[in-house]
Amino acid sequence: MKLKIALLLFWGVGLGTCFSQESKDLKLWYDAPASDWNEALPIGNGRLGAMVFGNPAHENIQLNENTLWAGGPHRNDNPKAKEALPKIRTLLFEGKFSEAHKLANEKFISETSVGMPYETVGNLRLNFPGHESYTNYSRVLDLENAVNTITYTMDGVQFKRELFTSFTDQVMVIKLSANKKGKISFSATMDRPEPAKVSVSTENNNVLVMTGWSSDNKNKRLPAESPAIKGQVEFDARIKVIPEGGKVTSTNNQLVVSKANSVILYLSIATNFVNYQDLSADPHKKAEAYIIEAEKKDYQQLVHDHTSFYKNYFNRVRLNLGKSEAAKNTTDIRIKNFSTGFDPSLAALYFQFGRYLLISSSQPGGQAANLQGLWCKDLTPPWKSAYTVNINTQMNYWPSEVTNLSEMHDPLIDLVKELSVTGQKTAADMYGAEGWVTHHNTDIWRITGPVDGATWGMWPTGGTWLSQHLWEKYMFNGDVNYLSSVYPAMKGAAEFCLSFLMEEPTNGWLIISPTISPEHGPKGRDKSVNIAAGTTMDNQLVFDLLTKTVAAAKLLDTDKELIQRIEQTLPKLPPMQVGQYNQLQEWMQDVDDPEDKHRHVSHLYGLYPSNLISPYRNPELFEAARNILIQRGDPSTGWSMNWKINLWARLLDGNHAYKLMGDQIKLVGRPDSPKGGGTYANMLDAHPPFQIDGNFGFTSGLTEMLVQSHDGAIHLLPALPDVWSEGKVNGLRARGGFEIASMQWKDGVLVKAVIKSTLGGNCRIRSYNELKFEDEKDLMTAQEINQNPFYQTPKTKKALVSKTVISKSLELKPTYVYDIPTTIGQEIVLIKK
Incomplete structure (x- = not known):
């Protein structure tokens, strides 16, 4: 049945893993703490989200849980x-x-309703007395492992914080360590913009609990006396502190750790949300159970399980667009200089950051990524x-299929x-x-x-x-x-x-x-x-x-x-x-x-x-669509510029698509920054303010520059910009159930592509340069074709060549087109002729 289906699909392609991308190319790193939320680094497991500021003395970790929304079940139809x-x-x-x-x-x-806002849970605050004067500071978001690490030196002691939101154990894990014993002392508390109850657990003095309800919300078009839709989402956020050495004491609303060698903190958040009609869950039991289960594992097992789960998705795609000296700079400096310099690995990092965000904000069985994905610091966000x-919700998911997610x-x-x-x-x-x-x-x-x-x-x-x-x-x-x-x-x-x-x-x-x-x-x-x-x-x-x-x-x-x-x-x-x-x-x-x-x-x-x-x-x-883009111009809000990257890629103009990338990757949000759309220091898209759809649009746009499969064929390198003259990619996918085990180009020309069929069926390839089969055995024999009832037309090993002139004012390169019959699991190796 699947072979029959494949024949009815548009032809498509994707890629598998074949080479290693250097780990340093998959890190966002900075030499100073975040000065505001738009510089903090996002971590998430689809349900739990956090923005980590990385301040040595006063760490702030802003928290989200993806079912905490204002109001409750209701309708908003207007029968008039x-x-x-x-x-x-x-x-x-x-x-x-x-x-x-x-x-x-x-x-x-x-x-009755203008729609309910998504809300922050609040903040976890860790205060470290005397840690104001630090040196050798670094904070890193490792996209390869989905772990955030902060290191610094204080009074000759090297301190380290490791944070991740576990995909497998549904808690946020924080490990605090130092290279000398008895040096970790801090207090922990939680707060929320709206009143919430914060207290030490009556059952365990090592547990701090914050409980509350989502906000009421009403349509401002209604008279002031009209009732609001009551906030009906109950939440429980709790932090458990497990020190190695030292001691833990508590007051009414904080925990204090003194002279520990290292500390592990488990943060759990749960709500009463079951589905959009049902709010009958017990958030307190759920939040407690997550921590109880996580505690059964040691730290190394927690890290291993988390990273293994994550890598199963992230490692499906690797991208190398080249390297430059710019990669030695911090990420914020690289963003600032991108449009005026040469930094191809930053474009690849931006691409992979979009995939990281999608994995982190949209997991099977959970809620879809919203306008800010998973990360929101407000009760009434933009x-x-x-x-x-x-467009915005749809744009969030443009990279999902093509980048193997x-x-x-x-x-x-x-x-x-x-x-x-x-x-x-x-x-x-x-x-x-x-x-x-x-x-x-x-x-x-x-x-x-x-x-x-x-x-x-x-x-x-x-x-x-x-x-x-x-x-x-x-x-x-x-x-x-x-x-x-x-x-x-x-x-x-x-x-x-x-x-x-x-x-x-x-x-x-x-x-x-x-x-x-x-x-x-x-x-x-x-x-x-x-x-x-x-x-x-x-x-x-x-x-x-x-x-x-x-x-x-x-x-x-x-x-x-x-x-x-x-x-x-x-x-x-x-x-x-x-x-x-x-x-x-x-x-x-x-x-x-x-x-x-x-x-x-x-x-x-x-x-x-x-x-x-x-x-x-x-x-x-x-051509008429191209004229619209020319008339509208390039500069715009962040998400719009990223949509235009996709559009120019579909217009087969890689250089113009890359120009839009330069418009997008410009540093905004600082006092000396330009106004308008662009990229914050933490690499999140600025509408402004932050909207995550721009990040996802960039990732899909770069993919469209390398592989397209919407127009009757798998077009390899359809919109490659001159600046990426050499590169390789694996793991991308396309329509029809095809994967590319590898694709490599040099001097702007495709030199090799390994294509795997997962459904069987005809694989039509379009390329700007002529290709040949590395091994004639890659092709099905005439007998195999005749034995397969799903192939209705004869196939040929010879390439069909077509030259396309679009109009009087617009020409495209000649293309070579290949029809290749495949069976399930078969790989085709094409090389430059």
Whole structure:
């Protein structure tokens, strides 16, 4: 069955492990403590997160647990919307946009909730008397082992702190040591921005406990006397201190360790959260149990189990883009100098940091990475640190499949499946529609109604975009059982589109109305009035979802009537249009502004992450998409610049993609730093402020520069910049179930690629330089091909060569195309001819 599935996939490729990346290239390191949160270093195990400041005298470790959100289970639908829907559609077709916008605010936007914010647990503070005057300071985040280490010298004594959030034991472990006995003395306490109870355990004087509840939250649009949604998440955060030598004493709200040789601290956090409808767990028993289990292991076993688990994911991909003298500098200096110097290993480190963050913030069975991943210092963070699903949440997961972290994709898949349940009532009550819907923002309670005003929230295709991830994961794994498990959510999202589409009066196209093109408006309107009908992005999203749902239904041999309904609808969707400035139109009407520099380029969804715009299939649209990026310009907020890296890579322009990398890797957040988007000293993306989607977008963008598999072939080195003239990579993956055991290039030319098939099927390779097979045995024989019923056409050992001219103003390099039949587990070795 899997061979059959592979033939229906887009062709793809990935890589396996074949060489060692030097350990020093996989470290963020600094010669001073963090001056603020944007310089602290993140550690996490998917559930627990911490930001470590590394201050010798006053260590601050800011804490998170991924189920601690304000409020509790609730809905935020606005039932007034259904009655107002016909009127607002009429206003839009009459061109009365301000009136339509006002009506949307009154009748569509939630009256009960604007969504709940993700919250910090608080802070663990370790105070070391007399440690203010230190020397030989270093703090390091080791991406290869997921361990944070701080070292310094004080009065001739060398001190060391090792910290990690254990994946296997679900506690944060801190080891304090010194090279002389009896030198470790400190106090430990905890606090939170909102009142919480901090006390020493009545059962164990070595345990400090902080307990409390998440915050109440209300819609500020409501009258002051209106009730808030009560905070219903109870939490328990506790720290246990185990000294070797010395003694432990306690007061009401702190522990004091005196003259220990070394100390191990176990930090545990738990909440009463079971799922978005159930808050019946006992956080106190859970938090206590985590520590009890962790204590059964010695420190070395804890470290070993943690790092082994982590390395199983992280070591799947290795990347070497070259080295330079810049690597001898601290990470913050390297970030500051990147755009004006040569530091290819920093780009590789930035890439791997994105993979580290995804492993650390998104583990199977847990919550999806939110706007700040896992790390949040506030009770009311920017944009609620929620799930913004008009690009940001999706962007978090762009690297998951291509960089061999498919398991990290699972929490998002689970989120979509849960939204497909809660969104059914929203679709019925607000739109009188079938299926399910969600808008531009959701939270842990899986709200699906629109929030934040019509300028942002009047966008009913959030679920349409999220559902693309259900199919995308299948494109890499070819697992029919998985596809069957997500098909109901795909089907429900498609049913909403089918029942909500309406005929527009000018061309008779079927469109989504009302909607917006996130978070943007056309030329000539007030910036807040962006409400529209039939936006290009929605048209692309609907086409993608309907097409993929048909493919899924056919593979699963189900829903023949739905297939027929979709196939009758697809030809009636609006085409993408090229406007008066040779641009891809963002709206049905030609109302784009070539001087507009807005951060969102939503209509380029069709270029990336979708595959609707191709130089080989529709070159006019390809050039029109390129013109949009030129008109919008490069400088932007952090996440937007990283989206543009992916877009320029899809435009096969590696040098321009690399230029955007330079715009992104610039140091911000310090008094002498430039303003705008960029990178904080701790390598987190600055919107500003911090948004993690930019980090993930960088990682996916660099991957797109090295391997693409969306356009009918595995394109090796499709957008390699001149600056990376030599390099090697392994571990990347692509559609169709192919892996690359290794890929190496020199002087900008591919010299060797080892490709492994995990599903079998035809492997189509595209390359700018001619290749040959290292061993003819790599190819299946004609007899083997004939014996395999899944190969429907003859295969050839000879390369097919095609030269592509895109348009009068845009040319691409000639490409060589190879069709290679494979069986499951087979490896193909290609070398430069």
